[in-house]
Amino acid sequence: MIRCEHLKVTFNAGLATEKRALRGVNLSIPQGEFITVIGSNGAGKSTLLNTIAGDIRSSAGRLYFDDRDVTALSAAARTRDVARVFQDPLAGTCGDMTIEENMALAYGRGNRGGLRLALNERLRQLFREQLSRLNLGLEDRLDAKMGLLSGGQRQSVSLLMSALQPSKILLLDEHTAALDPKTAALVMDITDQIVAEKKLTVLMVTHSMRQALDHGSRTIMMHEGQVAFDLSGEERSQYGVKDLLNLFAQIRPDGEELDDDKLLLGT
Amino acid sequence: MSLFSFLGTLEIGFIFGLVAVGVYLTFRVLDFPDLTVDGSFTLGAALAAALILAGVNPYLATLCAMFGGAVAGLLTAWLNLRFNILHLLASILTMTALYTINLRVMGKPNLALIAEPTVLSPFESLGIPNMYMKVIFVAAVVIAVGLLLAWFLNTQYGMAMRATGANPRMAQANGIVINEKIYAGLALSNGLVALAGALFAQTNGFADSTMGIGTIVVGLAAVIVGESLLNSRSMLVIVFSCILGSLLYRLAVSVALNADFIGFTTSDLNLITAVLVGLALILPHFRREWKARKAAQGGAA
Numbered sequence: 218m219i220r221c222e223h224l225k226v227t228f229n230a231g232l233a234t235e236k237r238a239l240r241g242v243n244l245s246i247p248q249g250e251f252i253t254v255i256g257s258n259g260a261g262k263s264t265l266l267n268t269i270a271g272d273i274r275s276s277a278g279r280l281y282f283d284d285r286d287v288t289a290l291s292a293a294a295r296t297r298d299v300a301r302v303f304q305d306p307l308a309g310t311c312g313d314m315t316i317e318e319n320m321a322l323a324y325g326r327g328n329r330g331g332l333r334l335a336l337n338e339r340l341r342q343l344f345r346e347q348l349s350r351l352n353l354g355l356e357d358r359l360d361a362k363m364g365l366l367s368g369g370q371r372q373s374v375s376l377l378m379s380a381l382q383p384s385k386i387l388l389l390d391e392h393t394a395a396l397d398p399k400t401a402a403l404v405m406d407i408t409d410q411i412v413a414e415k416k417l418t419v420l421m422v423t424h425s426m427r428q429a430l431d432h433g434s435r436t437i438m439m440h441e442g443q444v445a446f447d448l449s450g451e452e453r454s455q456y457g458v459k460d461l462l463n464l465f466a467q468i469r470p471d472g473e474e475l476d477d478d479k480l481l482l483g484t
Numbered sequence: 485m486s487l488f489s490f491l492g493t494l495e496i497g498f499i500f501g502l503v504a505v506g507v508y509l510t511f512r513v514l515d516f517p518d519l520t521v522d523g524s525f526t527l528g529a530a531l532a533a534a535l536i537l538a539g540v541n542p543y544l545a546t547l548c549a550m551f552g553g554a555v556a557g558l559l560t561a562w563l564n565l566r567f568n569i570l571h572l573l574a575s576i577l578t579m580t581a582l583y584t585i586n587l588r589v590m591g592k593p594n595l596a597l598i599a600e601p602t603v604l605s606p607f608e609s610l611g612i613p614n615m616y617m618k619v620i621f622v623a624a625v626v627i628a629v630g631l632l633l634a635w636f637l638n639t640q641y642g643m644a645m646r647a648t649g650a651n652p653r654m655a656q657a658n659g660i661v662i663n664e665k666i667y668a669g670l671a672l673s674n675g676l677v678a679l680a681g682a683l684f685a686q687t688n689g690f691a692d693s694t695m696g697i698g699t700i701v702v703g704l705a706a707v708i709v710g711e712s713l714l715n716s717r718s719m720l721v722i723v724f725s726c727i728l729g730s731l732l733y734r735l736a737v738s739v740a741l742n743a744d745f746i747g748f749t750t751s752d753l754n755l756i757t758a759v760l761v762g763l764a765l766i767l768p769h770f771r772r773e774w775k776a777r778k779a780a781q782g783g784a785a
């Protein structure tokens with residue numbers, strides 16, 4: 218479904234602040250696979266997701282969806298295949314617009330109709346049904362401003378929004394990191410439901426080793442702009458959080474400790 | 485205030501309602517502070533007057549004026565999007581260029597429309613006194629534009645435009661081509677402002693190269709007055725609050741100018757407007773500070 222061939226991204230090329238954020242990523246993800254992505258800060262996880270989404274242009278390498286070369290496609294054009302949820306709950310929704318307007322925007326992804334009214338009773342009904350899955354009572358507040366909701370509520374709605382249109386790829390960048398543990402668990406729950414329902418191909422970046430092992434069927438670890446480890450199947454099922462931390466230690470030749478073990482072990 | 489001057493105030497209030505919704509589109513919907521309007525208002529008046537004097541049908545002339553305004557908006561958007569020139573600066577460049585272009589369009593600093601046909605001519609034979617007819621005509625045009633615009637902002641395209649201004653990253657992640665929305669929004673906004681200019685020239689019988697000065701501030705004043713009166717999420721209410729804001733602003737100004745004991749003259753208008761807009765921008769700031777201080781005291785107690 219997704220194939221990265223030697224993807225490279227360099228920020229500020231030629232300047233003193235030059236940063237090679239991706240240094241030749243090779244990754245092949247079959248249809249319907251759920252991959253969790255871990256790695257220390259600055260490893261290039263977000264850059265990889267942003268490059269797949271088209272927000273960032275690769276400086277070398279090629280990217281394929283379903284054997285279609287999409288390297289030159291704009292971010293907007295790629296949204297026919299790609300849906301995403303950001304880490305910052307404020308980033309994925311418009312705070313000044315109502316819940317139903319936000320959902321209508323997401324509903325328009327991939328087939329912008331132009332001068333037809335964006336909302337109608339049929340859509341409102343669909344949105345109410347979807348929102349009632351969250352059990353947050355939002356189905357009765359369709360015309361409330363998004364900005365009035367809590368971070369967890371906004372993130373939950375973002376997740377529903379990402380699934381309103383059929384897409385094939387879902388990109389999640391630490392989408393539970395800003396939430397309290399209870400809300401994070403709820404959001405992960407809905408994530409799993411949606412992924413299973415829509416048979417999506419998923420890349421989920423997470424800071425939590427537990428989450429990385431408990432969800433999906435394959436885990437990759439990024440380090441300095443490359444895929445340092447790629448775990449799946451039998452091998453992965455025998456891995457625990459401790460083993461992952463050992464892996465982290467191995468790929469750091471200087472033996473530097475992780476910045477924050479608590480963060481990595483949490484939830 | 486006499487009935488005559490009251491009707492004149494309404495007429496100008498309605499015409500500047502178009503400027504207000506144009507300014508609302510750029511400043512609020514797209515979050516793109518656009519000063520092009522000072523130039524595109526005059527451009528609309530200049531094009532309409534020059535074309536009518538050249539014998540063009542006034543309706544066609546008005547359409548051309550709107551088109552000219554839209555092109556001015558596109559130019560500002562292009563400078564900003566293509567070359568990364570700060571939006572304010574890009575719009576100041578267009579506005580400055582337009583000053584010369586407007587003089588060229590008119591051929592001299594001002595044009596008078598006296599006996600020439602205007603968009604109002606077909607209604608002059610209806611038997612309604614001219615001063616009422618003019619107000620009814622501009623009110624009808626402005627209300628129709630307001631209804632269309634409110635509908636537009638609720639369409640898929642219009643909502644995409646609102647998302648572009650509110651959260652471009654989110655808009656893009658939902659497949660919205662944001663640059664296209666900015667081009668379209670600036671063209672629409674300046675097209676409406678040019679329509680205001682064209683109507684002004686035809687109802688008042690002249691176009692002048694300096695008539696656009698301060699248009700942006702008047703438009704902003706109307707938007708702010710409207711916003712402070714009606715706080716709603718409904719596009720219909722928001723669009724009409726801009727128009728209402730424009731009417732109230734004009735009435736307030738007209739009362740101030742008519743109150744002899746204050747001694748304001750027309751030439752004081754720009755200062756009064758700037759002070760009003762300044763106050764409207766400063767007050768919410770103070771209110772926030774005041775609330776924050778109160779909250780801090782409450783927390784400490």
Ligand SMILES: Nc1ncnc2c1ncn2[C@@H]1O[C@H](COP(=O)(O)OP(=O)(O)O)[C@@H](O)[C@H]1O
Nearest residue numbers: 228236238256257258259260261262263264265
């Ligand atoms: N827009 C940018 N400009 C310059 N450097 C960037 C930019 N985005 C990311 N980087 C750098 O690229 C590296 C990888 O960043 P990122 O992909 O965000 O890491 P993470 O794995 O923590 O998500 C970091 O060193 C970061 O500082």
Ligand SMILES: [Mg+2]
Nearest residue numbers: 262263264390
């Ligand atoms: Mg990141």
